[in-house]
Amino acid sequence: MVPSSQECLIEYMKSREGYHLFIYPLEGRVLHEIMGALCAWRISQLTSITFSIAMNDYGFELLSDQEIPIEEALEAGLFSPDGLHEDIMHSINQTEMANSRFREVATVSGLIFQGYPGKAIKSKHLQASTSLLFKVFQQYEPDSLLLQQAYNEVLNYEIEGDRLRKALERLDTKHIVLTRPNRFTPFCFPIMVDRLRERLTSEKLVDRIAKMKVQLEKHIPD
Amino acid sequence: MAFKAALHKGAQQLRWKDHSFLLLPEKALYWPKEEALLVADLHLGKSGHFQSHGIPVPGDVLFKDLTNLGSLVSHLQPKQLFILGDLFHSQYNDEWATCESFFQDLISLPSEPLKITLILGNHDILHRRHYLNAGFRIEKELTLGGIQLIHDPEKDVETSTCIHGHIHPGVRLIGKGRQKLSLPCFWVGKERLVLPAFGQFTGLYMVQPEEEDHMYAIADRQVIQVL
Numbered sequence: 001m002v003p004s005s006q007e008c009l010i011e012y013m014k015s016r017e018g019y020h021l022f023i024y025p026l027e028g029r030v031l032h033e034i035m036g037a038l039c040a041w042r043i044s045q046l047t048s049i050t051f052s053i054a055m056n057d058y059g060f061e062l063l064s065d066q067e068i069p070i071e072e073a074l075e076a077g078l079f080s081p082d083g084l085h086e087d088i089m090h091s092i093n094q095t096e097m098a099n100s101r102f103r104e105v106a107t108v109s110g111l112i113f114q115g116y117p118g119k120a121i122k123s124k125h126l127q128a129s130t131s132l133l134f135k136v137f138q139q140y141e142p143d144s145l146l147l148q149q150a151y152n153e154v155l156n157y158e159i160e161g162d163r164l165r166k167a168l169e170r171l172d173t174k175h176i177v178l179t180r181p182n183r184f185t186p187f188c189f190p191i192m193v194d195r196l197r198e199r200l201t202s203e204k205l206v207d208r209i210a211k212m213k214v215q216l217e218k219h220i221p222d
Numbered sequence: 223m224a225f226k227a228a229l230h231k232g233a234q235q236l237r238w239k240d241h242s243f244l245l246l247p248e249k250a251l252y253w254p255k256e257e258a259l260l261v262a263d264l265h266l267g268k269s270g271h272f273q274s275h276g277i278p279v280p281g282d283v284l285f286k287d288l289t290n291l292g293s294l295v296s297h298l299q300p301k302q303l304f305i306l307g308d309l310f311h312s313q314y315n316d317e318w319a320t321c322e323s324f325f326q327d328l329i330s331l332p333s334e335p336l337k338i339t340l341i342l343g344n345h346d347i348l349h350r351r352h353y354l355n356a357g358f359r360i361e362k363e364l365t366l367g368g369i370q371l372i373h374d375p376e377k378d379v380e381t382s383t384c385i386h387g388h389i390h391p392g393v394r395l396i397g398k399g400r401q402k403l404s405l406p407c408f409w410v411g412k413e414r415l416v417l418p419a420f421g422q423f424t425g426l427y428m429v430q431p432e433e434e435d436h437m438y439a440i441a442d443r444q445v446i447q448v449l
Contacts, residue, residue: 018399
């Protein structure tokens with residue numbers, strides 16, 4: 001179905017991959033990224049669950065291997081602006097958003113030397129991946145200015161100040177239409193195939209491992 | 223002593239080549255029969271190395287690595303410690319002084335002095351006297367209980383059974399709902415047992431196991447068999 005301007009469409013369906021929850025606030029990709037993380041964080045507080053998050057200009061997807069308690073989440077105020085700032089800080093911490101911002105910060109600040117144009121890097125021994133540097137900083141120098149910069153950039157560029165709050169207020173006044181289509185819809189398909197995904201979890205690592213298997217180049221039948 | 227080791231939290235027993243081992247969640251291997259602790263790829267001083275080239279990396283990594291090693295030794299009380307290469311990251315920097323006094327203490331504190339053997343790796347390019355000052359015995363490789371201990375076997379003859387380091391093995395796990403995880407692991411092959419990198423400031427190399435290989439991932443201070 002196509003939602004009217006007073007409605008917000010939510011599609012929930014099951015596939016071979018797991019359980020998909022598509023929400024279409026129609027606020028643009030940038031805002032959907034943080035909204036996706038926010039919703040994932042809020043739902044993950046209701047139950048222990050792991051999400052893979054994708055988005056485009058129309059909406060975002062939360063994908064999980066287990067049932068997503070969407071009705072319960074809506075009742076608990078999934079889009080409520082209450083406690084927004086805190087929840088956002090948590091969702092930034094739990095996803096890789098700050099990590100990917102840190103890549104730019106690390107390059108500009110000289111933590112990563114990318115070599116001069118047209119010349120190969122000579123200082124190979126000084127290379128470390130930004131994600132490794134991010135991990136080390138987070139653990140041993142959490143108040144580092146470079147880390148703060150990465151967090152601030154997430155907040156300023158991706159949340160764009162008040163836009164998120166306004167978008168959520170708008171969403172809160174809309175009529176939520178929850179559908180359960182039995183196959184993928186034209187709306188959800190482009191989001192579903194997006195490979196660039198965020199992750200957020202509230203499950204214990206050990207419990208997650210128990211459900212996973214080693215990725216092999218050659219597929220070995222079970 | 224073996225009893226104490228068996229109680230080590232999160233560890234995993236391994237029977238390999240007619241020997242019993244303990245895979246420790248601290249990314250180290252304990253060999254009860256030889257009362258030996260084996261670690262590889264500590265890359266101590268890496269933060270100092272970066273710092274001396276003008277890259278501001280937190281220096282506390284070093285202390286965490288040394289504390290981990292110290293508490294492991296005081297808990298298991300091994301007679302021997304084998305470092306399978308890449309102890310110190312590249313050229314001399316200030317952090318070596320800290321390492322040197324740490325290892326001197328580590329050797330002399332137990333009632334019976336701990337024997338530390340450094341098996342040289344590609345990053346171990348300090349002058350010999352630094353290692354000797356710290357109290358190490360230096361070897362290129364050695365054999366213990368019929369098993370060769372070496373840093374990187376690729377450069378040598380491939381035939382023998384060995385325990386080695388160098389590659390910082392990691393395993394990639396996938397699951398339903400597009401879940402992915404990369405974790406450090408012990409890689410147990412037919413003729414080779416590869417240790418994960420002990421140091422905190424180290425990356426991972428995702429390895430492709432062959433048939434009949436086993437992988438033990440390290441997560442949340444636990445060693446878990448995943449293959």
